[in-house]
Amino acid sequence: MHGVTRTVVGAVGDELTHQTLENLVNQFPQAVESVMPIQKRFKLVSREAHPANSTVTLRDRGIVVGGRKIQIMAGPCSVESERQLLATAEAVKAAGATILRGGAFKPRTSPYEFQGLGVRGLKLLAKARKETGLAIITELLSEDHADLVGECADIIQIGARNAQNFQLLIAAARTGKPVLLKRGPSMRIEEWLLAGEYVLSSDNPNLLFCERGIRTVETYTRNTLDLSTIPIIKKESHCPIVIDPSQGCGRAELVMAMCKGAVAMGADGLLIEVHPNPAEALSDGAQQLNLEDFARLMSELKPFIAAVGRE
Amino acid sequence: MHGVTRTVVGAVGDELTHQTLENLVNQFPQAVESVMPIQKRFKLVSREAHPANSTVTLRDRGIVVGGRKIQIMAGPCSVESERQLLATAEAVKAAGATILRGGAFKPRTSPYEFQGLGVRGLKLLAKARKETGLAIITELLSEDHADLVGECADIIQIGARNAQNFQLLIAAARTGKPVLLKRGPSMRIEEWLLAGEYVLSSDNPNLLFCERGIRTVETYTRNTLDLSTIPIIKKESHCPIVIDPSQGCGRAELVMAMCKGAVAMGADGLLIEVHPNPAEALSDGAQQLNLEDFARLMSELKPFIAAVGRE
Amino acid sequence: MHGVTRTVVGAVGDELTHQTLENLVNQFPQAVESVMPIQKRFKLVSREAHPANSTVTLRDRGIVVGGRKIQIMAGPCSVESERQLLATAEAVKAAGATILRGGAFKPRTSPYEFQGLGVRGLKLLAKARKETGLAIITELLSEDHADLVGECADIIQIGARNAQNFQLLIAAARTGKPVLLKRGPSMRIEEWLLAGEYVLSSDNPNLLFCERGIRTVETYTRNTLDLSTIPIIKKESHCPIVIDPSQGCGRAELVMAMCKGAVAMGADGLLIEVHPNPAEALSDGAQQLNLEDFARLMSELKPFIAAVGRE
Amino acid sequence: MHGVTRTVVGAVGDELTHQTLENLVNQFPQAVESVMPIQKRFKLVSREAHPANSTVTLRDRGIVVGGRKIQIMAGPCSVESERQLLATAEAVKAAGATILRGGAFKPRTSPYEFQGLGVRGLKLLAKARKETGLAIITELLSEDHADLVGECADIIQIGARNAQNFQLLIAAARTGKPVLLKRGPSMRIEEWLLAGEYVLSSDNPNLLFCERGIRTVETYTRNTLDLSTIPIIKKESHCPIVIDPSQGCGRAELVMAMCKGAVAMGADGLLIEVHPNPAEALSDGAQQLNLEDFARLMSELKPFIAAVGRE
Secondary structure, three states: OEOOOOEOOOOOOOHHHHHHHHHHHHHOOOOOOOOOOOOOOOOOOEOOOOOOOOOEEEOOOOEEEOOOOOEEEEEOOEOOOHHHHHHHHHHHHHHOOOEEEOEOOOOOOOOOOOOOOOHHHHHHHHHHHHHHOOEEEEEOOOHHHHHHHHHHOOEEEEOHHHOOOHHHHHHHHHOOOOEEEEOOOOOOHHHHHHHHHHHHOOOOOOEEEEEOOEOOOOOOOOOEOOOOHHHHHHHHEOOOEEEOHHHHHOOHHHHHHHHHHHHHHOOOEEEEEEOOOHHHOOOOHHHOEOHHHHHHHHHHHHHHHHHOOOO | OEOOOOEOOOOOOOHHHHHHHHHHHHHOOOOOOOOOOOOOOOOOOEOOOOOOOOOEEEOOOOEEEOOOOOEEEEEOOEOOOHHHHHHHHHHHHHHOOOEEEOEOOOOOOOOOOOOOOOHHHHHHHHHHHHHHOOEEEEEOOOHHHHHHHHHHOOEEEEOHHHOOOHHHHHHHHHOOOOEEEEOOOOOOHHHHHHHHHHHHOOOOOOEEEEEOOEOOOOOOOOOEOOOOHHHHHHHHEOOOEEEOHHHHHOOHHHHHHHHHHHHHHOOOEEEEEEOOOHHHOOOOHHHOEOHHHHHHHHHHHHHHHHHOOOO | OEOOOOEOOOOOOOHHHHHHHHHHHHHOOOOOOOOOOOOOOOOOOEOOOOOOOOOEEEOOOOEEEOOOOOEEEEEOOEOOOHHHHHHHHHHHHHHOOOEEEOEOOOOOOOOOOOOOOOHHHHHHHHHHHHHHOOEEEEEOOOHHHHHHHHHHOOEEEEOHHHOOOHHHHHHHHHOOOOEEEEOOOOOOHHHHHHHHHHHHOOOOOOEEEEEOOEOOOOOOOOOEOOOOHHHHHHHHEOOOEEEOHHHHHOOHHHHHHHHHHHHHHOOOEEEEEEOOOHHHOOOOHHHOEOHHHHHHHHHHHHHHHHHOOOO | OEOOOOEOOOOOOOHHHHHHHHHHHHHOOOOOOOOOOOOOOOOOOEOOOOOOOOOEEEOOOOEEEOOOOOEEEEEOOEOOOHHHHHHHHHHHHHHOOOEEEOEOOOOOOOOOOOOOOOHHHHHHHHHHHHHHOOEEEEEOOOHHHHHHHHHHOOEEEEOHHHOOOHHHHHHHHHOOOOEEEEOOOOOOHHHHHHHHHHHHOOOOOOEEEEEOOEOOOOOOOOOEOOOOHHHHHHHHEOOOEEEOHHHHHOOHHHHHHHHHHHHHHOOOEEEEEEOOOHHHOOOOHHHOEOHHHHHHHHHHHHHHHHHOOOO
16 A cells, blocks of 8 residues: 555454564564554453353352342451451441452562461451351462462452463463452553453453552552443453452542442442451551441442442 | 661751752752651642632533532534534533533644634634523633633633643633643642642632543553542542543543443533534544434433432 | 455545544444554654754854764753852853753742742843853743743753643744753653644754653652653654753752763753752752762763763 | 641651551541651662672672673573574674573463473573573573573573562572562562562572563553663662663664663663564564674673773
């Protein structure tokens, strides 16, 4: 195609070879100014591959994420003790949550910070699951723990720092349990979809995307929660989308408003940090709601859930 | 205050002199490692200065921004012709908008792009105002046009690229007309509040903050609309907050969802680009809604407006 | 062009109409998935338009920016007093600088910070110019001051906050004086080149680009100085490139290293903040060098200037 | 400490408990507005812990990183074949490199892209090491491969995507081999230092920091290479710093200039992608130098190495 100032050459074919085309810029710098890929790089997660919304059913619990009901996942940042976990579990269940979150293995910026109770934390989660009937979501940090975590969890969480730790994604997928994939702090949406592709291409169709904010120039909030991901993931993919306003804001006082926005925009679930006594939390105290505030949140969300025609 | 590894010295006093304190790091690098300012730097815009919400009344129109009613500002990106403007004005009024937006002077990334109709655009806005009774919001680009724009507009818009063009802010403030201050694409919230301080300290109390997205690593959307600014501005300031989802997303298809979220989170107004024929728009066609989609948006917003207890 | 999953349509023609093409996505969302512009949007600043390096000669001074000699522009952030300015001017001249910088009109984040001496500052700069023979660079903040600043300055500086204040760019260009255009804090290189296009298309060929850092997620430094702009501007444009390490780092202690890197990478000039007593500076004290450090810097730069074969 | 508008309370003590202090904002929102940590959070990597520069010696090779000699690490992005690897190894050795880089396990954004030769790649690296005497640096992707990679490599590379995969960092550290830790794409310098702390606190003193660019709003380059990290890491830490201009730019044409800047600013090493035929590379072809360009680079770097007084 000859224009006045440039000639454009179109290349038809499969993406698996397009890397070679991009190399043309390097090989023939005088002749090829730039190569622009046109094909979308994700397949199995794409809406094209699966036009209907897909849902994720937590196996023996009858909980469906991505269906009519907005699922609330709530619980402490870290599992700290039996008392703390069970008190939270009962309170969030009473307020309407169906899934209990709690970190047993915690990724911490500094090696000197609390790293989680580990296996003992998993056992406490299993106990809470048994006693309350809540499903469990907890984070997987190490490939070596995939079986251990997969046994305990109804949903395996991949944290933001590991969102492109593809070996971990594959290990999580292979447990057969649903995988909730947080967006990395500087991940573009296309890269997030491609990371999800690692799960689906490992023969695990049960993938949930979870927006938890990206790092931007703003320092008032810990991250900038990008709620536009809700309509975008709905457009590009068939997988459910969950919003984590606690990580997104890093401030309990903003969580309420962010939840209302997320529900109004079509989120399939919310992942909220709740602690019986945030001021004594061993991690991320500033962003955890106490039990009363959580109950109030659940109550205030009702008109917005009704407004989107969901439960 | 002596700790094991550091000694902390506290300094009490007025911010007007703290610059000198920060210089200590430079003057005594061996003695002073860092200086951390503690005082908030904004005053007149702060919630402390004015605990109640302030409202902005468009003078002879009885339109109150920041009150119970969520005000919808809608219209074309650029004023292009009398026909285009009046058709849009009538349609957005019929759908429930109270304020007509339209750019007469347009800041464009390239000098070769359409720069707006200028004075002729202002005249068309005045005509639309007269014929429809809608209030007018339009952008001020140059100090030299402050009087001209101030005469025509009920709200003077300061665009994102000029958000720290303080001379322009002062010129706008001095017209006495309400000023809508967009957030710059890499402005921190504190800087935005301080830019607003330029308006209030120029003896103009009628300031509206307008979030329109910040530039981040994401390239799927033109900007990342930061809806957390709604509860944050409400917390830190008494001034109303307006959301611009059109600039925020750059994609008409996402505007609907962003508006629902903004309303649910407590926005006092929405600024939406609407064009009778977006495909022929002279600027930003990809992000403008057509008249039918706008009417549908207004209708779909109703349950969310009800859910926040507003009109 | 028909591929397996997509059909690509090529469109040949002038950029002045391509906006309409991008609108196709909005008009025919079922038919057109995306529109990718291929033509470069800048013309006059491009290397294609002027294959040789262009140089900027300061009219009556015999100083050439963009030639063999690396020009050093040094002086205080703000002009504060005759004594301060002249002491700095003499010291930087003695150390090898050829151009004196100094702000008379200062853009400040807060209205309560020192805003510069204004016209009195310009007069002091004129005096320093006469007494030392140094050329003068100073910032233009307001269209209304274009003639005033143009009379005094040998180079008019457009600051980062005004980098897309196109009216100001045009006003600066029309004075006929060389214009130094700083990169805005979240400006992409293409946008910076397009902003430069506003100067060249206003019939002023004397444009200098000045990199001063972009705002990123890093908070250790005030900005992230992007030294890759040196080879990029050299590749894409014929205009000289100047580096401002003082704004770029916000820390005097890093300026030395940044200058060495900038020289090694091919910068045509350096813009450095120098103050006889940084600890008492009225603005940005933490990033200004004192006179001895500046002299030491100039001396330490020599082997790097030699290594790039310049003077 | 009582000021006019605020009261500041100082708290003295150990960082291991400061999390609890930050929780005060949540517990007593009426009483505590904010908590500002003052203590630096990193210890073993800090300059305070080890005032002299530390050096990393590659055990049986007599290669010292962080000493007078700037070490050049060069080789292909991916190990593709014996012929490709050995041709590169011999060429880079002849040009002056002392360390051969090459990826056997490759982290790829998409599961459909070339994932590396795996164990076969490691064997080829071992062969190249034996035949040329070059030391080897290669990336570790999975905890399960730590022993395997540790056996083959003289330096274990932790890639940017895994920079906060702390389990992997610990596994790498425990091999006893030197660890090169790339900066994550949105990591602040403090977080990078803290990630390094995971290595040193796992009883492995041989840590190299490697800047490879952060993701910013700029899209011209793949990342924005932040050369200010060189003086900053030198100031804050005793560990050597290596620059990776290939990842940093994503464009071979910019690598030359970036290397000159890095050397001038004090980098202890360079990590450069070199391929005998970049246009046929299986990964990242656009950013790899060919053998002639690499030889030319090494020759052009000489005056800059001399200018910093190194070898």
